[in-house]
Amino acid sequence: MFRKIFGFLLVLFAAGAFASDGLVSNFTFAAGPGPSTGSFWVVCRGTTGSGLSLVNLSIANRVVSATSITQEILADSISPVQDGVFSDVTAEHRRTPFVNAKSLGLVLPLFVDRDSAGGYLVPQGYLSARATNAVSARALPNPESSFEGDTAMLHASSAFVYDSSDRNLWIARGTYGVTIENVSKGINSPVRSFYAVNAKTLSFDTLSASYEATRSKNPAVFGLASESSEKMWVATDSGLFILNPLTWKLSRSGVTGLDTSRVTGVWIGGTPTQIIVETSKRYGNSTEDKLWRSYNGGKFAEVVFRDTTGKVQKNIYDKADYSISNAAFVGKTAFLSVQAVEGSESGLLKLDSAGAVPWDNENQWLYGFDAGVVERNVVITSVVAFPLSSSVMALAVCTYGSGVSVSADTGKTWTSIVNQTAVKDDLGSIRMVPSVISADDQSLVSYKVSKPSKITIEVFSYDMRKVRTIVKDADRQASVTRSTKASEDYWDGRDNGGRAVAMGIYYIRVKDNHGHVGWGKAITLGGK
Amino acid sequence: MKNHYLFALLLLAAATISFADKKANLGGFDNFVERMGAGSRELGRGNTGSADTSALPGAYFNPAILGFRNSVEYSLAAEKRDLDRAGGSLGIEGRIGSRMGIGAAVLYRTDLDFTVINDDDEDVGTARPYFTITYVGLGYRLTRKDAIGVSFALSYDNMDVSDSYEGADLVDGYQSPVTLNLGWLREWNEKWSSSIVIRNLSFSKNLSATWTRNASTDNSVSESEGVRPKVLQIGLGYHSKLLGRPISSWMEAIDYQIADTLLAFDPDLHVWTGRFGMEWEAIPDGLLRFGFDDSNYTLGLGYRFSVRLGKHRYPFEINYALIYESEADLWDPLSFGLRGAL
Numbered sequence: 001m002f003r004k005i006f007g008f009l010l011v012l013f014a015a016g017a018f019a020s021d022g023l024v025s026n027f028t029f030a031a032g033p034g035p036s037t038g039s040f041w042v043v044c045r046g047t048t049g050s051g052l053s054l055v056n057l058s059i060a061n062r063v064v065s066a067t068s069i070t071q072e073i074l075a076d077s078i079s080p081v082q083d084g085v086f087s088d089v090t091a092e093h094r095r096t097p098f099v100n101a102k103s104l105g106l107v108l109p110l111f112v113d114r115d116s117a118g119g120y121l122v123p124q125g126y127l128s129a130r131a132t133n134a135v136s137a138r139a140l141p142n143p144e145s146s147f148e149g150d151t152a153m154l155h156a157s158s159a160f161v162y163d164s165s166d167r168n169l170w171i172a173r174g175t176y177g178v179t180i181e182n183v184s185k186g187i188n189s190p191v192r193s194f195y196a197v198n199a200k201t202l203s204f205d206t207l208s209a210s211y212e213a214t215r216s217k218n219p220a221v222f223g224l225a226s227e228s229s230e231k232m233w234v235a236t237d238s239g240l241f242i243l244n245p246l247t248w249k250l251s252r253s254g255v256t257g258l259d260t261s262r263v264t265g266v267w268i269g270g271t272p273t274q275i276i277v278e279t280s281k282r283y284g285n286s287t288e289d290k291l292w293r294s295y296n297g298g299k300f301a302e303v304v305f306r307d308t309t310g311k312v313q314k315n316i317y318d319k320a321d322y323s324i325s326n327a328a329f330v331g332k333t334a335f336l337s338v339q340a341v342e343g344s345e346s347g348l349l350k351l352d353s354a355g356a357v358p359w360d361n362e363n364q365w366l367y368g369f370d371a372g373v374v375e376r377n378v379v380i381t382s383v384v385a386f387p388l389s390s391s392v393m394a395l396a397v398c399t400y401g402s403g404v405s406v407s408a409d410t411g412k413t414w415t416s417i418v419n420q421t422a423v424k425d426d427l428g429s430i431r432m433v434p435s436v437i438s439a440d441d442q443s444l445v446s447y448k449v450s451k452p453s454k455i456t457i458e459v460f461s462y463d464m465r466k467v468r469t470i471v472k473d474a475d476r477q478a479s480v481t482r483s484t485k486a487s488e489d490y491w492d493g494r495d496n497g498g499r500a501v502a503m504g505i506y507y508i509r510v511k512d513n514h515g516h517v518g519w520g521k522a523i524t525l526g527g528k
Numbered sequence: 529m530k531n532h533y534l535f536a537l538l539l540l541a542a543a544t545i546s547f548a549d550k551k552a553n554l555g556g557f558d559n560f561v562e563r564m565g566a567g568s569r570e571l572g573r574g575n576t577g578s579a580d581t582s583a584l585p586g587a588y589f590n591p592a593i594l595g596f597r598n599s600v601e602y603s604l605a606a607e608k609r610d611l612d613r614a615g616g617s618l619g620i621e622g623r624i625g626s627r628m629g630i631g632a633a634v635l636y637r638t639d640l641d642f643t644v645i646n647d648d649d650e651d652v653g654t655a656r657p658y659f660t661i662t663y664v665g666l667g668y669r670l671t672r673k674d675a676i677g678v679s680f681a682l683s684y685d686n687m688d689v690s691d692s693y694e695g696a697d698l699v700d701g702y703q704s705p706v707t708l709n710l711g712w713l714r715e716w717n718e719k720w721s722s723s724i725v726i727r728n729l730s731f732s733k734n735l736s737a738t739w740t741r742n743a744s745t746d747n748s749v750s751e752s753e754g755v756r757p758k759v760l761q762i763g764l765g766y767h768s769k770l771l772g773r774p775i776s777s778w779m780e781a782i783d784y785q786i787a788d789t790l791l792a793f794d795p796d797l798h799v800w801t802g803r804f805g806m807e808w809e810a811i812p813d814g815l816l817r818f819g820f821d822d823s824n825y826t827l828g829l830g831y832r833f834s835v836r837l838g839k840h841r842y843p844f845e846i847n848y849a850l851i852y853e854s855e856a857d858l859w860d861p862l863s864f865g866l867r868g869a870l
Contacts, residue, residue: 026648047646047693115578401647435645436689438749446649460555462613462637462659463564464856465823467555495555502754503685503702503741505639505657506555507611509856517857518612520641521659525686525698525743526752 427518439527568865572828573805576820585619591677594667
């Protein structure tokens with residue numbers, strides 16, 4: 001039945017796999033519920049490799065803090081984060097999907113860097129993270145059929161659903177349709193089945209030699225979502241389908257815009273239930289992107305974007321060229337992490353019962369750096385909701401370079417969890433993070449003071465000519481970790497006139513009003 | 529009428545604010561090695577040397593000085609400044625025929641301890657970025673009092689960080705275009721001397737030394753472009769006596785034109801600065817110096833002696849300089865030099 005059997009387990013980790021404090025990297029791409037209440041997984045892919053961190057949190061007076069972070073580093077050849085997560089032309093690939101699959105733990109896609117040359121662009125199976133010492137990589141064989149002209153990423157896993165009653169792991173695999181792994185006999189003895197959406201007969205067929213990977217007959221499957229064992233939402237290249245897993249019959253949504261479009265994702269959750277659907281209709285080289293929702297059992301309709309005066313604004317989602325990386329639901333509110341292609345714009349969309357909620361008077365719907373979600377102006381890559389305690393659902397936002405932000409009050413306040421090397425008190429040591437930049441990158445000036453201070457930060461060239469004043473007599477608070485105000489205390493490789501300074505080493509002086517002076521160093525590689 | 533004055537004042541204020549950001553500055557990295565000078569003797573007196581026939585290395589200070597050389601002379605200098613900055617210079621020059629002199633000089637600067645920190649706030653390596661500029665010059669004595677000269681300069685920068693980024697194709701080394709320096713020096717009489725030096729000309733359309741650098745071979749870092757400031761340096765020297773001992777003073781007015789145009793008249797594209805230095809032989813062969821170079825203040829000491837080897841007596845001079853970099857409030861007490869003649 002299978003074209004090729006890879007075996008159940010791949011070689012898992014680098015020989016040096018270990019558990020230690022800290023995130024694997026500040027470049028985080030997904031997060032998911034941990035094995036216990038108050039813990040969550042963070043999926044990282046940094047400059048030194050990929051891995052998962054298990055973060056245990058505590059909450060006091062609604063303030064969240066990390067009590068421990070352990071990490072599991074993956075072998076160099078594998079990663080749950082594929083290379084095109086920001087740049088892939090198809091919206092369904094600009095995300096790192098996951099599901100909490102009980103005995104399998106957190107399930108994530110698995111990509112291989114074949115021959116260490118082409119990047120992580122070969123889907124190979126999935127990762128199962130049950131604990132930091134129990135993370136395994138599981139190969140998924142390819143279905144036995146003909147896939148002429150198929151390229152590897154066309155069958156990348158783009159959604160997971162776990163049915164706990166039957167112990168079935170459903171995997172949306174693009175042109176390979178849907179793969180179901182039944183683990184009722186144990187996670188090391190999965191029974192695997194391959195299925196295809198048949199758009200002509202509206203049936204969910206066993207994938208066979210007659211499979212025809214076309215939009216009209218067997219469309220690619222991009223998304224799956226289910227809230228009960230009786231109904232599975234299936235997002236495909238040929239529209240949105242509803243599968244009855246009991247009868248194995250499909251039906252269409254009945255909404256023209258969903259049944260005629262390329263549906264790139266579907267998410268379900270919340271109380272009352274919300275179903276979020278993303279479509280990306282293709283017109284030659286352009287796409288028309290839309291965001292749809294069914295709220296509390298109602299009919300699907302495009303999500304309404306109101307401005308602060310209550311006036312409805314049109315085509316916001318399409319004009320911005322957004323795509324959803326994930327959806328998180330807390331009560332009746334949905335939080336969607338969205339990003340434009342190449343990550344040029346990103347943030348959270350917050351949906352209430354009426355639609356997208358703007359947060360300021362400039363018709364800004366993206367909650368991000370300016371709204372205080374993240375402390376640095378970085379790309380938001382994903383969002384997740386997980387139980388922080390028996391009564392509190394927390395939100396975690398993943399970022400490209402600034403760790404994760406966690407909120408215990410439905411997004412009103414956020415706490416940043418980020419890797420930091422210790423610095424000495426009272427400007428005793430200054431760390432520029434990172435210390436090598438090019439123009440418009442941000443090198444964070446990391447320091448701490450033991451009492452409230454007025455801080456001045458200036459940049460000097462090698463011959464000690466001042467080229468830039470970053471802040472002058474700015475109020476900063478005492479801290480046991482960092483007094484740095486990340487939104488202001490950074491150097492972007494430019495001088496006071498806004499010109500990119502020439503390539504070279506520069507010296508950053510931090511002074512407080514108590515007589516302390518510290519110096520850091522940064523190299524800029526130039527820019528325009 | 530008061531309203532008109534108020535309006536005019538507001539316009540003036542607005543113009544001042546808008547021009548403030550346009551003004552070029554010399555804080556940029558390019559050519560800083562040249563700005564920091566060479567030779568601890570000259571450093572102790574504010575880096576002045578263009579109007580002094582005994583300044584070493586002449587190929588750096590003013591190639592016309594080479595026309596006044598009567599023997600083979602050399603200079604060595606080494607210093608360590610605060611924040612792990614270190615550097616030095618080496619110069620050697622001599623006479624060719626009755627009217628010509630030739631010389632070469634190498635200036636070197638580095639940072640001895642740069643920690644490469646990645647985005648995860650981890651130390652991933654250490655680097656020693658370094659920067660060199662090499663001068664080769666020729667001087668010609670037009671008359672007993674006048675000389676002209678030309679020197680070519682070639683600089684090389686190396687950031688030394690690529691080893692810390694195995695996943696990126698960074699480029700460490702950059703060679704800048706050859707620049708041309710022209711000089712004239714005249715000793716008017718026993719007291720007065722003057723000089724004009726034009727630095728950093730090149731062989732392009734506007735005689736500007738421009739460069740383009742791409743810090744990576746995979747275009748992961750955006751390309752950058754730059755232009756070396758064209759420098760007009762006018763020097764004046766005066767020699768006299770104080771308490772019966774020789775005393776000399778030098779001053780230099782310097783204009784940096786920071787633009788890729790032949791001549792720019794926009795004041796925003798110019799930085800004007802100056803140097804001043806004095807040297808007094810307070811005791812026989814013992815020299816006391818002080819000066820300033822833009823915002824840096826210097827104090828220097830020197831001692832001359834000679835060593836006889838066989839029939840030859842070889843003169844030497846050891847020098848020391850203390851530097852105060854006032855903008856950064858740094859004291860640099862470790863600058864030493866040796867010079868002599870063969």
